[in-house]
Amino acid sequence: MVAQARSRGKSLETMRRATSYTLMAAHVVLAAGTYVLGKEAAVGFADPGALTLARALGAAVCLLLLSGWAIPRPRFTAGEWLRLLILGIILVPLNQYTFLRGLKLTAPSHPALLYALTPLGVLLLASVLERRWPSRRNVGGVLAALLGVVIILRPWEQGAAVVEMRSGDLWVLAAVLAWVVYTVAAGRTCQERDPRAVTAWSLILGALVMTPISGHTLVTMDFAAVHLGAWLGLVYMVLITSVAMMLAWNLLLRYLGPVQVAICTNAQPPATAALSAVLAGFGILSGEQDLGPLFWLGTVLVVAGVALVQVPDIVARGRLVAPTAKR
Numbered sequence: 001m002v003a004q005a006r007s008r009g010k011s012l013e014t015m016r017r018a019t020s021y022t023l024m025a026a027h028v029v030l031a032a033g034t035y036v037l038g039k040e041a042a043v044g045f046a047d048p049g050a051l052t053l054a055r056a057l058g059a060a061v062c063l064l065l066l067s068g069w070a071i072p073r074p075r076f077t078a079g080e081w082l083r084l085l086i087l088g089i090i091l092v093p094l095n096q097y098t099f100l101r102g103l104k105l106t107a108p109s110h111p112a113l114l115y116a117l118t119p120l121g122v123l124l125l126a127s128v129l130e131r132r133w134p135s136r137r138n139v140g141g142v143l144a145a146l147l148g149v150v151i152i153l154r155p156w157e158q159g160a161a162v163v164e165m166r167s168g169d170l171w172v173l174a175a176v177l178a179w180v181v182y183t184v185a186a187g188r189t190c191q192e193r194d195p196r197a198v199t200a201w202s203l204i205l206g207a208l209v210m211t212p213i214s215g216h217t218l219v220t221m222d223f224a225a226v227h228l229g230a231w232l233g234l235v236y237m238v239l240i241t242s243v244a245m246m247l248a249w250n251l252l253l254r255y256l257g258p259v260q261v262a263i264c265t266n267a268q269p270p271a272t273a274a275l276s277a278v279l280a281g282f283g284i285l286s287g288e289q290d291l292g293p294l295f296w297l298g299t300v301l302v303v304a305g306v307a308l309v310q311v312p313d314i315v316a317r318g319r320l321v322a323p324t325a326k327r
Helices: 002-044 048-066 078-105 109-115 118-129 136-153 160-192 195-220 228-255 258-281 293-317
Strands: none
Touching: 002 048, 002 078, 002 109, 002 228, 002 258, 048 078, 048 195, 048 228, 078 109, 078 160, 078 195, 109 136, 109 160, 109 258, 109 293, 118 136, 118 160, 118 293, 136 160, 136 293, 160 195, 160 228, 195 228, 258 293
């Protein structure tokens, strides 16, 4: 009996490991589409706030339709509802708005690279909350990643195109900071409650908060001026980015630590760059993609710095999947 129980435990552990790897791989592939197709939407919609609200409301409607069967009905305490409201504010007005505003001005490959800083930010924020001093290795990784960011921002270069792209990158950095805070804050809630319900209601509440901010702009905008590519980008961000990918992200947070989940952002820069290059080569994606030597040098430094910080910690744990969370 004991041997059978151990065998079942190992089988369940293997399934969780395989599921985690599959979800992380899918997240990387779908994220590349978010940066590329989201760029079309960001350019096609004149106001980033209107696009943010349209995306949030579309995702909220989808999640409400899924509630009660694919997503459990909410059973939160008053304190948990307040926590979800805070998560919603971080997710929609802070993260999604700043991301789309930045994406409108920069190349799709840049946000993918900047979001690769997520594991670094999560680890540093967790260290601050736990009042732990970072090790020399961690400090070295942070410095390497920051050097990569500086190379991408290129503060020494001037010109309208470079200045506009740099402005977009700074907005995206603000979005990354908000995403780091959301990942750390949502981790505990997703372990205590069903991550599908946490995902749905934090996003729905975020959409409600965003409505009085950009509602008038959305209803009065010229919808006829939005081209087809922008509409397709919006649909992709609603169905794939805000619904499918958010559900996958918070499901991973149920079984893994925030730092472990954030690992999948490391593979997003090359995946997005490859997709951008292919689409630009076929003439589907227009504009400067900025995939020159400086981009790749910055990519190497950022990914190397993040890897220097997180990989030894994960290897030391001996396994990727954390113990089963409380239900």
